[in-house]
Ligand SMILES: *[C@@H]1O[C@H](CO)[C@@H](O)[C@H](O)[C@H]1NC(C)=O
């Protein structure tokens with residue numbers, strides 16, 4: 510704080526005028542970090558830092574600075590946990606890592622891989638977009654919906670799902686009682702608004718969204734729409750992910766049809782699924798499906814998760830072993846994969862549990 514006062518005293522007039530318009534610490538810190546980074550430490554100025562540097566006149570002001578003050582300033586800045594060249598350290602937006610994770614760690618989901626990457630990439634590279642990003646993940650349990658949501662959180666935020674900028678809502682856990690829906694509405698709105706005020710880019714994940722009361726969805730719907738702001742708060746830099754099993758049956762049917770007709774699973778296209786998913790989502794029972802969210806076209810992308818086959822389960826098992834530092838042989842992987850239940854009865858093609866609880870299951874097979 511002392512450093513801050515010193516700093517403002519030292520600054521030339523045009524700067525301090527600008528300076529005091531920034532009345533929140535985090536605004537000040539982002540602003541000054543960019544400035545210091547570019548001018549004092551002579552770091553590489555990223556394009557996104559140019560804005561900040563252009564607003565500050567490049568006079569001799571900073572040459573008055575002794576090393577000590579710069580040190581104090583840095584300490585103060587970093588004590589806020591904001592010491593990063595992207596401006597806000599909580600946000601990492603590492604799209605390269607997201608792409609790599611989707612390709613390497615997610616098995617059997619070529620559609621989710623490309624749709625999620627494209628959607629997130631588009632959103633991040635286009636800060637002027639006029640609407641938050643809303644994605645709806647569909648599929649059976651164990652197919653990777655949660656896993657992908659976690660990947661998004663991990664690669665966009667330094668602290669992943671634990672980040673101050675990420676919030677996970679599990680419908681039956683956070684909003685269990687229908688009779689309390691009015692109270693939940695208020696809480697949910699408050700929670701979202703609060704986070705959007707605290708973070709320049711937020712992520713909200715709704716797990717088991719099929720169990721969300723329609724009233725709750727409709728309560729937060731304005732935040733997902735094309736409004737510039739709601740009560741003076743802008744929600745345009747928010748990402749909403751809805752995870753549900755709605756449409757799971759339709760997805761499985763398509764996958765099974767492809768298999769029966771001898772076609773490659775990788776040839777299943779969005780055009781084969783999106784329409785069915787959309788219509789099934791709207792027909793399905795329950796809140797999320799019946800909410801205006803679906804009918805109002807507020808979902809930007811429907812992301813189908815295909816049912817997983819034996820070979821995918823083996824890949825999941827291999828990953829789970831690798832995470833424990835074990836390199837299993839094929840026979841071990843087969844053993845793990847064989848222990849899962851496969852459906853439908855005749856074809857025995859898809860793992861009923863997907864890759865769910867594979868990390869726990871391998872305990873039984875560990876040497
Ligand atoms: C932070 O800065 C933005 C513009 O850069 C401004 O709209 C917002 O009101 C500021 N926040 C606070 C709390 O001052």
Ligand SMILES: *[C@@H]1O[C@H](CO)[C@@H](O)[C@H](O)[C@H]1NC(C)=O
Nearest residue numbers: 601602603604605606607609
């Ligand atoms: C993104 O993540 C990769 C892999 O974790 C890492 O090597 C790279 O440095 C990161 N990029 C940025 C800009 O942080």
